[in-house]
Amino acid sequence: MTTALEDGPAPFVSQNKKARSFGLRSLDPEEIRGIRLLSPTFLYTLAFLIGPILVVVAHSFWTQTYLTIDRSFTLENYRIALTEPIYQDLLMRSLYISFVVSLITVVLAYPIAYFISFHGGSRKGLLLFLITIPFWTGYLLRVMAWKVILGYNGVLNTALIGLGVTDKPVESLLYSSNAVIITLIHAWAVFAILPIFVSLEKIDRSYLEAATDLGDGPVRRFMRITLPLSMPGVIGALLIVMIPTVGDFVTPRLVGGSEGIMIANAIQSQFGRSSNWPLGAALTITTMCVVTIMAGMTVLVLRAAVRWMR
Amino acid sequence: MRISKAVNASWLPLYAALYLVFLYLPVLLLPIFSVNASAVPVFPLSGLTLDWYRSLVGNDSMINSAWNTLIVGVAASLLATILGVGAARAITRYRFRGRRPMAAVIMAPLFLPEIIIAIALLMVALPLGLGLSLVLVIFGHVLICLPYSITVLVSGFEGFDPAYEEASADLGETVFGTLTRVTLPILMPAIISSLLVAFTISLDEFIIAFFLSGSEPTLPIYIWGQLRFASRLPAVLALGTLMLIASLMLLVVAELFRRRAARRSQIEGGFFA
Numbered sequence: 184m185t186t187a188l189e190d191g192p193a194p195f196v197s198q199n200k201k202a203r204s205f206g207l208r209s210l211d212p213e214e215i216r217g218i219r220l221l222s223p224t225f226l227y228t229l230a231f232l233i234g235p236i237l238v239v240v241a242h243s244f245w246t247q248t249y250l251t252i253d254r255s256f257t258l259e260n261y262r263i264a265l266t267e268p269i270y271q272d273l274l275m276r277s278l279y280i281s282f283v284v285s286l287i288t289v290v291l292a293y294p295i296a297y298f299i300s301f302h303g304g305s306r307k308g309l310l311l312f313l314i315t316i317p318f319w320t321g322y323l324l325r326v327m328a329w330k331v332i333l334g335y336n337g338v339l340n341t342a343l344i345g346l347g348v349t350d351k352p353v354e355s356l357l358y359s360s361n362a363v364i365i366t367l368i369h370a371w372a373v374f375a376i377l378p379i380f381v382s383l384e385k386i387d388r389s390y391l392e393a394a395t396d397l398g399d400g401p402v403r404r405f406m407r408i409t410l411p412l413s414m415p416g417v418i419g420a421l422l423i424v425m426i427p428t429v430g431d432f433v434t435p436r437l438v439g440g441s442e443g444i445m446i447a448n449a450i451q452s453q454f455g456r457s458s459n460w461p462l463g464a465a466l467t468i469t470t471m472c473v474v475t476i477m478a479g480m481t482v483l484v485l486r487a488a489v490r491w492m493r
Numbered sequence: 494m495r496i497s498k499a500v501n502a503s504w505l506p507l508y509a510a511l512y513l514v515f516l517y518l519p520v521l522l523l524p525i526f527s528v529n530a531s532a533v534p535v536f537p538l539s540g541l542t543l544d545w546y547r548s549l550v551g552n553d554s555m556i557n558s559a560w561n562t563l564i565v566g567v568a569a570s571l572l573a574t575i576l577g578v579g580a581a582r583a584i585t586r587y588r589f590r591g592r593r594p595m596a597a598v599i600m601a602p603l604f605l606p607e608i609i610i611a612i613a614l615l616m617v618a619l620p621l622g623l624g625l626s627l628v629l630v631i632f633g634h635v636l637i638c639l640p641y642s643i644t645v646l647v648s649g650f651e652g653f654d655p656a657y658e659e660a661s662a663d664l665g666e667t668v669f670g671t672l673t674r675v676t677l678p679i680l681m682p683a684i685i686s687s688l689l690v691a692f693t694i695s696l697d698e699f700i701i702a703f704f705l706s707g708s709e710p711t712l713p714i715y716i717w718g719q720l721r722f723a724s725r726l727p728a729v730l731a732l733g734t735l736m737l738i739a740s741l742m743l744l745v746v747a748e749l750f751r752r753r754a755a756r757r758s759q760i761e762g763g764f765f766a
Contacts, residue, residue: 210589210590213587213588213589214587214588214589214590215589216587217583217586217587217588217589217592218583218589218591220579220580220582220583220586220587221579221580221583221584221592221595221596223576223579224576224577224579224580224599224639224643225580225595225598225599227576227635227639228598228599228601228636228639229598231614231632231633231635231636232598232601232602232610232613232636233598234617235610235613235614235616235617236609236613238613238616238617239609239612239613239616242616291512294505294508294509294512295508295509295512297505298505298506298508298509299509302505302506308752312748313513314513314516315744316517316741316744317516317517317519317520319693319697319740319741319744320520320523320697320733320736320737320740321696321697321713321733321736321737321740322697322698322699322713323697323699323713323716323717323733324520324523324716324733324736324737325519325520327523327720327729327730327733328519328520328522328523329519331519331522331526331534332519332522334534336533336535337534337535338522338534338535341535369515369516369519372516422604423603423604426604426605426606427604427605427606427607428606429606430605430606430607430608430609431606431608432608432700433699433700437720447606447608450608450612451608454612454615454704460616463612464612464616467608467609467612471606471609
């Protein structure tokens with residue numbers, strides 16, 4: 184997932200080394216060619232993503248009465264987004280859910296990525312493919328499957344009764360925060376496995392041999408070499424799960440019930456029935472900023488923890 | 494290495510097997526309950542039937558949304574792949590100032606909730622009087638497909654020695670001739686794989702289509718509408734099963750092409766490795 188962004192070995196650009204020395208000189212033809220090739224895609228993203236996001240930011244400072252937008256600057260929307268108890272609750276719950284989901288997903292994914300990378304042998308490609316298949320079955324369908332599993336007369340309850348664990352269905356399975364968490368962990372598993380796998384693949388195996396030769400046991404070697412070197416993948420996995428899940432409204436709507444509703448459901452209603460775009464925009468921007476701060480802090484804590492363990 | 498194998502060999506494969514069960518079990522329920530005679534998805538099954546599949550035949554609103562999905566998927570995957578080829582070539586072949594920040598912006602949709610992309614496009618399109626339509630959905634889908642297309646295409650370019658293009662030019666081939674007779678044939682497996690991956694993403698995408706499709710629903714939007722009625726669940730499961738099979742076939746083909754591309758360029762690994 185991160186490959187395209189990485190400054191990995193680019194075997195065919197060695198003749199172009201001097202282009203990397205920065206300075207005030209004019210662009211050389213190679214650079215111009217590169218920029219010209221990347222520009223259409225970059226401009227597309229500017230026009231259809233960055234530009235529209237700036238419009239969202241602008242709206243968050245405006246107000247709306249019925250269908251007219253008042254363009255005078257105000258922080259009122261942010262005041263509502265941050266102080267109204269309903270939005271506070273929804274935001275806190277969304278943060279809690281996306282934090283728990285991303286943490287559990289990454290912890291569950293690490294051994295799998297490790298297994299494929301270190302013990303996959305010649306079947307690495309096949310194993311990765313096997314793991315990606317369920318992910319391609321469609322988001323809606325996977326959420327629906329969990330609804331079937333967790334429902335009052337669902338698969339899990341039937342199984343529990345069949346096994347004699349309980350004699351009547353457990354009611355709290357569906358329509359709760361936990362149902363949302365389980366469904367999201369399942370839905371985002373692959374997003375955590377792939378970045379961790381890629382970073383594990385990059386570890387030079389001779390470091391591990393060196394550590395063994397110098398007397399490190401498997402645990403110590405894992406803590407001091409494998410884990411620290413795979414941190415970029417772990418962090419990438421955390422971010423790629425944590426940030427998008429905070430904006431999900433399908434899972435909470437289908438399996439969350441009233442207790443599992445998240446901030447994105449409130450945002451969505453500002454663009455539907457309630458129709459208050461500026462408030463919806465402010466809620467969106469607030470959510471993005473808060474989740475980014477949470478993600479940043481998680482990354483810092485994680486880095487410190489790994490450094491300390493070493 | 495040997496020590497770690499002895500320690501890990503005991504629980505890692507077992508864990509991996511359990512994990513695969515966790516990944517696959519919910520997905521396997523769809524086809525199982527889609528052939529169940531009862532409308533309620535509960536074990537034990539009350540009998541096998543293909544009625545739910547038959548009920549899909551001649552369902553105009555479903556067929557209509559299937560067409561919409563097809564149009565969006567084809568357009569989005571073509572556009573994402575065309576834009577992706579240029580970007581992947583620029584990223585792998587050239588070093589220039591601003592390369593990393595520009596690439597980071599293009600990959601950003603990977604780290605953004607889809608709801609942001611959806612409402613951002615909505616808030617631009619409606620005031621401009623553009624109205625909601627499949628065209629908007631296509632634009633949105635291209636954004637989320639680009640990171641995947643580029644990743645697939647970058648691995649295609651990484652194993653592509655520019656010496657071939659130089660040789661072709663030295664031998665008197667025109668720029669266009671080099672493109673059609675050298676560059677595209679070498680890249681073709683990566684291009685087809687990118688088209689299929691992008692199409693599959695578009696086929697399943699819900700949130701962007703939900704906000705932007707207006708009165709032209711795609712299949713996921715149609716399914717969402719049906720989910721309100723418990724009695725229609727088995728038919729939805731049948732439709733879901735068909736979509737699952739379609740996605741799987743596309744992916745197997747994509748993976749075969751990717752492997753062919755990887756063999757040509759001797760790069761190992763899976764989709765994203």
